[in-house]
Amino acid sequence: xxxIAMFELMQEISSFNPAETQYxxxxxxxxxxWLEESRGGINEIGxxxxxxxxxxxxxxxxxxxxxxxxxxxxxxxxxxxxxxVELIAELETLRDRxxxxxxxxxxxxxxxxxxxxxxxxxxxKAREILGEDIPIVTSMDLHxxxxxxxxxxxxxxVVYHTYPHIDQLQTGERAxxxxxxLLREDIKPxxxxxxxxxxxxxxxxxxxxxxxxxCIRLAQKIEQSDEGLSAGMFIGNPFTxxxxxxxxxxxxxxxxxxxxxxxxxxxxxxFWVHRERMQVPLTSLDDAVQQTMSHRExxxxxxxxxxxxxxxxxxxxxxxxxALMQSGYQGRLLAPIVDEAAVKQARDAGVGNxxxxxxxxxxxxxxxxxxxxxxxxRMISDGDFRSETFKLLWHAGPTVVLEVxxxxxxxxxxxxxxxxxxxxxxHGQEPDRFDAVVMKSPHCEPHMYKDWASLYLxxxxxxxxxANLKSLGHTVCARPMFxxxxxxxxxxxxxxxxx
Numbered sequence: 001x002x003x004i005a006m007f008e009l010m011q012e013i014s015s016f017n018p019a020e021t022q023y024x025x026x027x028x029x030x031x032x033x034w035l036e037e038s039r040g041g042i043n044e045i046g047x048x049x050x051x052x053x054x055x056x057x058x059x060x061x062x063x064x065x066x067x068x069x070x071x072x073x074x075x076x077x078x079x080x081x082x083x084x085v086e087l088i089a090e091l092e093t094l095r096d097r098x099x100x101x102x103x104x105x106x107x108x109x110x111x112x113x114x115x116x117x118x119x120x121x122x123x124x125k126a127r128e129i130l131g132e133d134i135p136i137v138t139s140m141d142l143h144x145x146x147x148x149x150x151x152x153x154x155x156x157x158v159v160y161h162t163y164p165h166i167d168q169l170q171t172g173e174r175a176x177x178x179x180x181x182l183l184r185e186d187i188k189p190x191x192x193x194x195x196x197x198x199x200x201x202x203x204x205x206x207x208x209x210x211x212x213x214x215c216i217r218l219a220q221k222i223e224q225s226d227e228g229l230s231a232g233m234f235i236g237n238p239f240t241x242x243x244x245x246x247x248x249x250x251x252x253x254x255x256x257x258x259x260x261x262x263x264x265x266x267x268x269x270x271f272w273v274h275r276e277r278m279q280v281p282l283t284s285l286d287d288a289v290q291q292t293m294s295h296r297e298x299x300x301x302x303x304x305x306x307x308x309x310x311x312x313x314x315x316x317x318x319x320x321x322x323a324l325m326q327s328g329y330q331g332r333l334l335a336p337i338v339d340e341a342a343v344k345q346a347r348d349a350g351v352g353n354x355x356x357x358x359x360x361x362x363x364x365x366x367x368x369x370x371x372x373x374x375x376x377x378r379m380i381s382d383g384d385f386r387s388e389t390f391k392l393l394w395h396a397g398p399t400v401v402l403e404v405x406x407x408x409x410x411x412x413x414x415x416x417x418x419x420x421x422x423x424x425x426x427h428g429q430e431p432d433r434f435d436a437v438v439m440k441s442p443h444c445e446p447h448m449y450k451d452w453a454s455l456y457l458x459x460x461x462x463x464x465x466x467a468n469l470k471s472l473g474h475t476v477c478a479r480p481m482f483x484x485x486x487x488x489x490x491x492x493x494x495x496x497x498x499x
Contacts, residue, residue, distance in 0.1 A: 001059050002100035002183050004052065005130070006035060008045055008065040009087065009122060012109040012143060014239035014312025016464035016472050017073035019363045020113070023082050025072060029065040030090070038065075042390055044105045044139050047172025055180070061099060064090040069395055070415050071312040073464075080112035087122055091129050101135045101183050102126065103175060104154070108144015109237035116242040116476075120149030127153040132499070135182035139175040141165070143237040146193060147244045151497045155182060156189045156252045159232030161216050162207050164419065164443050166389070178229055189229055189252050191497040192260040194268035196247040197490060198482040199238035201305075201467040202280030203458075206443060211274045215249070215267050222263050227253045233267060238472075239312055239465045245477035247271060261494045272490045275482055280305075280442075280467045282460035289323045291457060292331070292436050298454025299432055305442035306463025309415040313440075313465040314338065318360030318371045320438050320461055321407065325371070331435030333407040336423060338363065340413040346377045346400040353377055359402075359409065367462045375402035375409070383412055385426030389445070394422070401427050408434070421448050442467065 013021060029037070038045040039053070045065070052058050064087060075083075094102075104126070106119045115121055123138065130136070138154040140146070142163060150157065158175040161167050181187055204210035212233070219231035230252040236245055249267035253260040283291070292300045307317035315338030324333060342357045349355035355377060358370035383396035397413030410427050417423075419441045424431055431437045432452055439449055442465075450456055460468055474484055482488040 001057050003059045003061050003097065004179065005061045005063055005094055005099050005102040006045070007063045007091070007102065007126070008067065008105040009110070009119060010066070010105070010107045011068035011075070012071040012107050012141070012237060012240070012312055013074050013111050014071070014464045015074055015111065015241035015476070016239055017312055017314050017364065018366065019073045019314055020076040021068065021072040021074065021079065022076055023079035026066050026068050026083065028086070031062050034065045035060060035062045042169045044168050044172035044175070047169035048103055048105070048176040051173050051176035051180070061094065061097065063094065070417055071310055072415060073312065075110065075112035075118070077112065077114040080115055080118065084115070084118070084121070088125055091126050095129050099130055099134060101179050102130060103179055104136060104138040105172065106138055106140055106144070108140035108146065108150070109240045111240055111242050117147045117149060117244070120147040123153040124149050135179060137175050137179040137182070139171050142232060142234055144234055145236045145240060145242055145245050146234045146248045146250065151191060151193065155499055156191065156230050157250060158230045159234060159250060161220060161232060163205050163212070164445050166445070174230070187229070188255045189498065190255060190257045190260055191250070191252045192257070192264040192494050194249045194264045194492050194494055196249065196268050196272055197478070197480060197488050198247050198272065198275045199245070199469055199484070200235055200247070200275060200278035201238060201442065201469065202278050204274070204278045205235065211277050215271050218267050218270065222251055227256050227259065229254055231263065233271060237311070238469055241474045241476045243476055243478065246481065257496060261496070264494055265492045268492055279483060280458050282468060283457045284460050285319060285323055288320070288457045288459045289327050291455065292324065293327060293329055295455050299434060299452070300436040300455040300457065301449045301453040302436060302438050303442070303456070303458045304438050304440045304461050304463070305458065306461045306466035307440050308418070308442055308465045309338070310417045310419045310441055311465040313463050314363040315415040315440065316360050316363040317368050317461065317463055319368060320459060321359070321409065322371045324436070325407070330406060333436045333438070334424065334429055334431055334434040335407065335438035336410050336412070336418060336440055338413070338415050339411050340397070342411050343398050343400050343413045346375070346402060346411070347380055347398060349377050351377050351380055359411070364464065373404045375404045378403050379427055381427060385422055387417065388420035388422040388425070396423060399427065401429070419444055
């Protein structure tokens with residue numbers, strides 16, 4: 001009975017968020033209880049378990065799951081030192097177990113102060129421990145930064161096909177099926193990647209409606225071909241400033257290197273030719289305020305992707321809130337913000353009472369100045385809530401709902417995912433009942449905001465995850481890079497990996 005090891009390491013960071021991620025920002029799970037809790041989940045591990053559990057002749061060997069509570073700043077050196085020791089210790093338990101294969105579920109856009117490629121480092125160590133001959137399949141987010149070490153030590157990499165991401169379960173299923181094929185069939189994976197010197201962020205990346213979807217449909221066609229094993233287009237995370245940051249086409253075929261190179265080049269060229277369209281047009285903060293002030297019917301959705309906590313931002317931006325307040329906006333506004341000190345003051349004041357406090361600028365003070373307000377405390381909660389999309393338990397820490405005049409601000413103690421409406425809804429707020437809403441995510445599924453918004457503005461506000469990429473200050477990634485530099489030239493070059 002083949003033994004398959006299960007391993008999970010998930011975090012996405014922004015190098016431009018000044019607050020480092022710490023060890024306590026991770027949830028660590030070990031052993032059979034981790035797998036048992038994951039069964040039926042609609043993420044990658046849940047998808048893989050559904051495939052593996054249907055087999056009569058497979059034994060699963062759990063190692064460790066380490067998942068960040070949310071995205072954040074660069075992982076601190078001390079925290080990575082501690083976590084990496086634990087990760088490697090769990091892998092060491094496999095050394096003499098006679099493991100036949102391994103599934104590594106990873107995000108791909110993690111970085112620590114003292115290790116800019118943690119996933120690659122762990123895969124390298126896993127290969128050393130498990131040996132050169134066993135198949136390792138790795139799944140990753142399409143925002144992952146594909147590195148040479150990841151490619152060298154994986155027999156195949158499987159990547160998401162959707163943005164916004166709704167295919168985590170399917171990605172886990174694809175990875176599990178591929179690993180079973182590698183164990184049972186005479187398959188010789190050959191992986192080809194082509195680096196594209198481009199960083200992109202915009203509506204054209206939505207796979208159902210945007211031009212990027214053409215690349216994904218090509219990848220799916222490749223996977224469904226007789227020789228296809230895996231294919232995808234990594235756009236990377238433009239906010240994780242690391243040496244190998246770029247866009248990558250990826251094709252894995254059974255043995256046919258020439259065809260894999262042809263496909264990888266085709267996908268890369270298709271992406272490159274449309275790179276200009278994959279930059280979101282931004283509305284200046286002043287113009288966004290003026291348009292909101294003059295809007296009369298329906299809800300204005302103000303997209304503050306520059307402070308998207310799901311992309312690694314700090315969450316403490318008050319830029320749009322302050323601008324509307326200072327302009328005398330009279331409409332009903334709903335906005336989220338991270339401010340632990342403000343939460344404590346409001347909790348001390350109690351529900352129904354007024355409190356004078358400062359909002360924002362506590363984590364990223366170089367970008368945001370604290371905003372002095374008088375607020376009425378409307379709700380106090382522990383900040384635990386179920387995500388709208390995935391039904392997972394998310395943790396915002398102690399949270400309060402404040403009324404500042406006509407503005408409603410939901411204030412959490414810590415950053416949490418905001419790529420759906422669940423944070424608002426868990427605290428009694430329906431976005432479509434407001435005149436204006438600040439949405440701190442580059443994209444949510446369309447039905448959540450965009451389909452019903454009467455005015456939808458991508459705002460050029462300051463932040464660690466701004467789509468105005470030139471404003472961030474990349475210093476580590478390879479250059480020249482579109483759109484950071486002018487007159488960037490792309491010359492397709494295939495890199496081939498075969499174990």
